[in-house]
Structures are given as structure tokens and as C-alpha cells.
Amino acid sequence: MSVQIWTFVFVFLTFGLYIGIAIWSRAGSTSEFYVAGSGVSPVANGMATAADWMSAASFISMAGLISFLGRDGTFYLMGWTGGYVLLALLLAPYLRKFGKYTVPDFIGDRYYSQSARLIAVFCAIAISFVYVCGQMQGAGIVFSRFLEVDITTGVIIGMTIVFFYAVMGGMKGITYTQVAQYCVLIFAFMVPAIFISILMTGIPIPQIGFGAELTEAFGGGYLLDRLDGISEELGFATYTEGQRTTRDVFFITAALMFGTAGLPHVIIRFFTVPSVRDARRSAGFALIFIAILYTTAPAVAAFARTNLISTVNNIEYTAVPEWFSKWETTGLISFEDKNNDGRILYVGPDYVGGSELNELEVNRDIMVLANPEIAGLPNWVVALVAAGALAAALSTAAGLLLVISTAVAHDLLKRSFMPAIAEKQELLYARIAIFIAVLVAGYVGVNPPAYVAQVVAYAFGLAAASFFPAIVLGIFQKRMNKHGAISGMLTGFILTAAYIIYFKTINPSADNPENWLLGISPEGIGTLGTIANFTVAMTVSKFTPTPPREVQAIVEDIRLPGGAVTAN
Amino acid sequence: MSDKDAHEYWKSNIKIVLSLLAVWFFISYGCGILFVDALDTIRFGGFKLGFWIAQQGSIFVFVILIFIYIHLMDKLDDRYNLESSKDQIDIAEEDSQ
Numbered sequence: 057m058s059v060q061i062w063t064f065v066f067v068f069l070t071f072g073l074y075i076g077i078a079i080w081s082r083a084g085s086t087s088e089f090y091v092a093g094s095g096v097s098p099v100a101n102g103m104a105t106a107a108d109w110m111s112a113a114s115f116i117s118m119a120g121l122i123s124f125l126g127r128d129g130t131f132y133l134m135g136w137t138g139g140y141v142l143l144a145l146l147l148a149p150y151l152r153k154f155g156k157y158t159v160p161d162f163i164g165d166r167y168y169s170q171s172a173r174l175i176a177v178f179c180a181i182a183i184s185f186v187y188v189c190g191q192m193q194g195a196g197i198v199f200s201r202f203l204e205v206d207i208t209t210g211v212i213i214g215m216t217i218v219f220f221y222a223v224m225g226g227m228k229g230i231t232y233t234q235v236a237q238y239c240v241l242i243f244a245f246m247v248p249a250i251f252i253s254i255l256m257t258g259i260p261i262p263q264i265g266f267g268a269e270l271t272e273a274f275g276g277g278y279l280l281d282r283l284d285g286i287s288e289e290l291g292f293a294t295y296t297e298g299q300r301t302t303r304d305v306f307f308i309t310a311a312l313m314f315g316t317a318g319l320p321h322v323i324i325r326f327f328t329v330p331s332v333r334d335a336r337r338s339a340g341f342a343l344i345f346i347a348i349l350y351t352t353a354p355a356v357a358a359f360a361r362t363n364l365i366s367t368v369n370n371i372e373y374t375a376v377p378e379w380f381s382k383w384e385t386t387g388l389i390s391f392e393d394k395n396n397d398g399r400i401l402y403v404g405p406d407y408v409g410g411s412e413l414n415e416l417e418v419n420r421d422i423m424v425l426a427n428p429e430i431a432g433l434p435n436w437v438v439a440l441v442a443a444g445a446l447a448a449a450l451s452t453a454a455g456l457l458l459v460i461s462t463a464v465a466h467d468l469l470k471r472s473f474m475p476a477i478a479e480k481q482e483l484l485y486a487r488i489a490i491f492i493a494v495l496v497a498g499y500v501g502v503n504p505p506a507y508v509a510q511v512v513a514y515a516f517g518l519a520a521a522s523f524f525p526a527i528v529l530g531i532f533q534k535r536m537n538k539h540g541a542i543s544g545m546l547t548g549f550i551l552t553a554a555y556i557i558y559f560k561t562i563n564p565s566a567d568n569p570e571n572w573l574l575g576i577s578p579e580g581i582g583t584l585g586t587i588a589n590f591t592v593a594m595t596v597s598k599f600t601p602t603p604p605r606e607v608q609a610i611v612e613d614i615r616l617p618g619g620a621v622t623a624n
Numbered sequence: 625m626s627d628k629d630a631h632e633y634w635k636s637n638i639k640i641v642l643s644l645l646a647v648w649f650f651i652s653y654g655c656g657i658l659f660v661d662a663l664d665t666i667r668f669g670g671f672k673l674g675f676w677i678a679q680q681g682s683i684f685v686f687v688i689l690i691f692i693y694i695h696l697m698d699k700l701d702d703r704y705n706l707e708s709s710k711d712q713i714d715i716a717e718e719d720s721q
Contacts, residue, residue, distance in 0.1 A: 127660075130678040134652050137683045141648045144690045145641045149697075263680060267670040278670030296675045298660070306657050313652075336697060340690040347683050354679040532638075615634050617706050
């Protein structure tokens with residue numbers, strides 16, 4: 057069977073499964089809609105969190121980025137996993153004990169202020185919406201590549217499916233659908249990785265194959281030594297050495313970690329388990345499920361890089377494999393025979409003969425999708441990767457849409473502007489909000505303004521600079537008051553947003569290390585925003601009145617896991 | 625639970641969190657970023673140590689840290705008879721704001 061037929065089969069089977077689950081677990085009440093009635097087991101919740109968290113970016117592009125960045129790619133790996141330690145130790149158990157639906161709920165109640173709630177709603181919607189656009193775009197690319205339809209049709213198919221089960225199920229439907237999606241995506245990521253590891257090193261565990269010797273067919277020697285060797289020979293940076301400054305890597309890693317711990321769609325997952333103990337466990341299980349993919353990704357990156365260079369460099373253009381021509385038609389691989397010798401010369405910036413001799417451009421986003429084809433794996437494996445990529449994109453999009461709908465219906469209408477609203481009506485508004493968000497996100501997915509893809513990564517910086525300090529201080533600093541929290545959130549958010557907007561849209565030509573503040577790239581500025589937020593909040597709270605007694609009682613209450621002290 | 629117990633409980637909690645975060649910081653920012661070049665001079669198998677910690681080892685340590693936290697907190701809860709940390713907490717359906 058051809059790749060396309062296999063893709064149809066997998067996509068139909070998996071989507072049938074997701075939709076079936078969404079119908080079976082249809083939400084009846086607002087509590088079920090927002091937090092699945094808080095009845096989800098920690099293991100299931102861990103899987104759902106993992107699927108929610110690992111988006112098209114983790115599945116499709118991260119390994120590809122690392123294979124071009126080498127050791128510098130580390131900030132994605134550590135940044136996007138290390139944040140779970142912060143989440144588990146500093147946020148999850150306390151927010152669960154707090155026992156409300158959303159992050160703006162916590163900010164609004166803890167800081168006894170409608171303005172604080174509204175700022176939090178604004179941040180949550182902005183961060184989540186930027187993310188959704190990226191997922192719609194990702195789903196559109198996968199559909200259009202493997203079903204051979206144009207990108208608009210691809211995005212519309214994705215929109216319809218996401219809308220259907222996000223609206224039907226709410227959190228209950230999403231949680232169990234995400235469990236299924238986790239299984240699909242991890243299977244789809246691991247199967248080709250294991251195949252390639254066996255092929256290249258004879259070892260079935262990619263994490264070990266990563267540090268093992270290549271088989272005779274691939275020329276022997278340790279994989280990473282070989283990769284360093286061919287990279288240097290062709291003028292690419294040495295794979296296992298870093299290029300960016302230590303300070304920048306430090307700041308980017310920190311921004312991704314704090315951002316992970318401040319993302320509303322991840323935090324909200326810990327409201328869905330029954331108890332405080334389960335919230336702690338849930339974070340642990342989530343990280344195990346995430347780590348399976350995140351420890352495999354760098355191995356995939358190294359395998360793919362080695363394979364790509366040895367497969368395409370210095371071969372006759374007329375003799376290129378089939379996958380090469382297929383991706384060439386998408387424009388994501390391009391070859392220009394500059395020296396007219398009919399052979400592909402693939403060299404990097406430090407090539408002795410000069411980097412301008414390079415004749416091949418490879419888009420890094422195709423590495424994971426093309427990897428099974430490059431390694432010559434069976435058609436069904438290639439199709440499986442497409443199904444996995446869709447699972448990753450759709451599960452994250454659904455989780456994000458839920459945050460947006462909750463923010464609009466619950467935080468904005470019920471808690472701020474229409475407190476008398478009935479439960480039925482609130483659910484209706486939640487669903488209308490999803491509908492509008494899907495339409496707008498779909499529109500952006502079809503007509504991506506150049507900056508959307510970049511801004512996705514910056515959403516982390518924004519989450520880090522706004523939510524993370526406000527929540528942590530709200531739990532660990534009883535003295536923290538609304539004046540401190542509000543001025544901190546505003547400082548962090550505005551500083552980070554202004555820096556990113558300046559370098560990415562107002563003055564992109566200045567975006568280089570000489571002009572960066574303290575040598576920190578826009579990717580890492582969220583860390584500075586976080587520090588500014590903490591500093592401003594602490595200082596302002598010193599000179600303003602202490603929070604009211606009942607608020608201090610809330611803080612005392614969330615610090616104890618049991619129901620011993622009651623706040624309300 | 626008395627005020628004094630609650631205070632003691634919170635102090636022990638902070639101690640657990642801070643010591644685990646120290647390890648978290650040392651492994652990720654220390655070994656994975658600040659001292660990575662020095663550690664790269666040590667090799668095992670096909671890996672340079674610093675590179676391995678940055679791309680694989682740190683992630684395993686993160687998982688282990690969370691499970692140590694779960695274990696220590698469960699023990700702490702039991703010591704203070706906070707069996708209720710296992711109880712279902714209802715999400716407030718109505719609130720009087």
C-alpha cells in the first residue's frame with residue numbers, strides 16, 4: 057500500500073477513536089466542562105497533560121531544530137522538561153488545594169482585586185491564542201502534505217475536528233481524548249526512532265544508540281564522533297559543542313522553564329485530579345510521559361543529521377531518492393547546481409572552500425516527518441508519523457481552546473460582568489467562545505502573518521514574566537498584596553512584550569547580539585521579565601498595606617493539603 | 625491541626641522544596657550549562673559527560689526529583705496526620721463574591 061493510503065487509514069482510525077471518546081464522555085455540567093468534575097486519575101491526567109503539553113512544535117520541529125543546533129538545542133530539552141519540577145514543587149499542589157477553575161480565579165481571589173483578575177484574563181487569552189494559531193498551522197501543513205490537498209483545506213479539516221470535540225466534551229472529553237492522543241503520538245514518535253536506532257547502531261533503545269558505535273554499514277565509530285567529524289569536514293559547527301554564549305543559553309533555558317510553569321493550559325490540568333496528593337503525582341507522571349519523547353528527540357536529531365548528510369552530500373542529482381524529490385515539490389528542500397557538476401554539494405558556514413559553494417537548503421521542520429523516509433522505513437511507519445503529528449497538534453489546540461473559552465465564559469462573564477448568569481448559559485457562552493477562537497485561529501492558520509510562528513516561542517517568555525511570579529508569590533509570600541502583584545505582572549509583561557516586539561517587528565534588522573540588552577536574545581528576555589516582576593512586586597508590597605485577614609487565611613489554607621483550616 | 629503544627633509543617637515543606645530545587649539548579653544550570661565544557665573532557669562510551677547531562681541526564685534527574693518530592697511529602701503528610709490530603713476536594717461551584 058502507498059504512503060497516502062496508509063495515512064488515510066491511520067488518520068481515519070485515530071480520529072474515529074477521538075471523536076468516539078468525545079461523544080462518550082460528553083460534559084453535562086460546568087464543573088465537568090471546565091475541570092472534568094475533578095475525577096480524573098493521576099496517571100490518566102499525566103498522559104493528558106503530556107499530550108496537552110507536547111504540541112506540533114515538540115513533535116514535528118524540536119528534533120529537527122536540535123539536529124541543526126547541536127548542543128545549543130539543549131535549551132529546548134532542559135527548558136521544556138525542567139519547568140515541570142517548578143510546577144510540581146511550587147504550584148500544582150497549592151493550586152489544587154485552592155480548588156477553583158482557572159488561573160485568573162486564583163489571581164483574582166488571592167489578590168482580592170477585579171483588576172488583577174482582568175489582567176490575568178488578558179494574559180491567559182493572549183498567550184493561549186498565539187499558541188492555537190501555531191497548532192492550526194501545523195495541522196494544516198501535515199494534512200496538506202500527506203493528503204495532497206492545499207493548505208487552506210488542510211486547516212479547515214483541522215478546525216472542524218478540533219471544534220467538534222472541544223465543544224462537545226469540554227475538559228472531560230478533552231482529557232480522555234488526550235489520553236488516546238498521547239498513546240498515538242508516542243507510538244508514532246518511538247517506532248521510527250527504534251527502527252533507525254537498530255538500523256544505524258544495532259541497538260533498539262534510541263537513548264542508548266545515541267552514544268553507541270555505528271554498524272559496519274554506516275562506517276563504524278561512535279555516532280557522535282562521526283557526526284562531529286563530518287560536520288567539521290563540511291564546515292558545519294561541531295555538533296557536540298555550543299555556539300551561543302553561556303549567558304544566552306542560561307537565560308533562554310530559564311525563560312522556557314518559568315514559562316512552562318506559568319502556562320495556563322498546563323496549570324489548569326492540575327485542577328482535574330481529586331486530591332492534593334494526586335496533583336503531586338500527576339505532575340510526576342506527566343513528566344515521565346514527556347521524558348519518553350524528550351530523551352528520544354536528541355537521539356533522533358543526531359541520527360537524522362548523520363543520515364541526511366551521508367545520504368545527500370556528494371551524490372548525483374539524478375540519483376536522489378524518492379523522498380528527496382517529493383519534499384522538493386513542497387519547496388522545503390531546494391537544490392541549485394551552482395558548479396554544474398550534477399552533484400549535490402552540502403556544506404556549512406565554515407567550509408574551507410567558502411560557504412557560498414553550498415547547493416542545498418533543507419527546512420529544519422521537515423526532519424522528523426522525512427526521517428523515516430530518509431532511512432528507507434516501510435510506508436506504514438511514514439504514515440504513522442503523520443497521524444502522530446496530527447495527534448500532537450490537535451490535542452494541544454483543544455486544551456488551549458478550553459482555556460480561552462473558560463477565560464471568556466467563566467472569568468470574564470460570570471466572575472466579572474454577568475454574575476447572575478445561569479449554568480446553562482455559561483456553558484453556551486463557553487462554546488460560542490470556542491467557536492469564535494477556532495474561526496480566528498483558522499483564519500490566522502490559513503494566512504499566517506510572518507511573525508506568528510516566531511511569536512509561539514515568545515508566548516513562553518510572556519507566561520514566565522506575567523503568571524509565574526504572581527502565583528509563586530501568592531503562595532509563598534503571605535505579605536504579598538494586590539498592589540505588588542499587579543505592578544509586578546504589568547512590569548514583567550510589558551518589558552518582555554516590548555523587547556520582543558521591538559526586535560521582531562519594529563526593528564528586525566537590529567536583532568543581533570551587539571544590540572541585545574546584556575547579550576540576551578528575545579528568546580531569553582522572559583527571564584529578565586520574571587526577575588523584574590519579582591523585584592517590583594516585592595518592593596511595591598513593602599510600601600503598601602498588608603492584604604486583608606481573609607486573604608491571609610486563604611494563603612494559610614492552601615499551604616495545608618487537608619481540609620483542616622477552612623478559609624471560606 | 626493547631627497553628628503551631630501548621631507552622632512546623634510549612635517549615636518542613638519549605639526545607640524539602642528548597643533542597644530539591646538546589647539539586648535541580650545544580651544539575652540543569654550548573655552541569656548542563658555553566659560547567660558543561662569542563663565536564664565534556666570526561667567521556668563515557670560515545671558521550672561527552674557535559675553533553676550527555678545537557679541532552680539526556682538532566683531530564684532523568686528531573687523525573688527522579690519529582691518522585692522524591694512525592695515520597696517526602698507523603699511521609700510529611702502522614703507524620704502530621706494529614707490523611708485528608710488524599711481526600712477529594714470539591715471545586716467550588718458557587719461562590720459568594
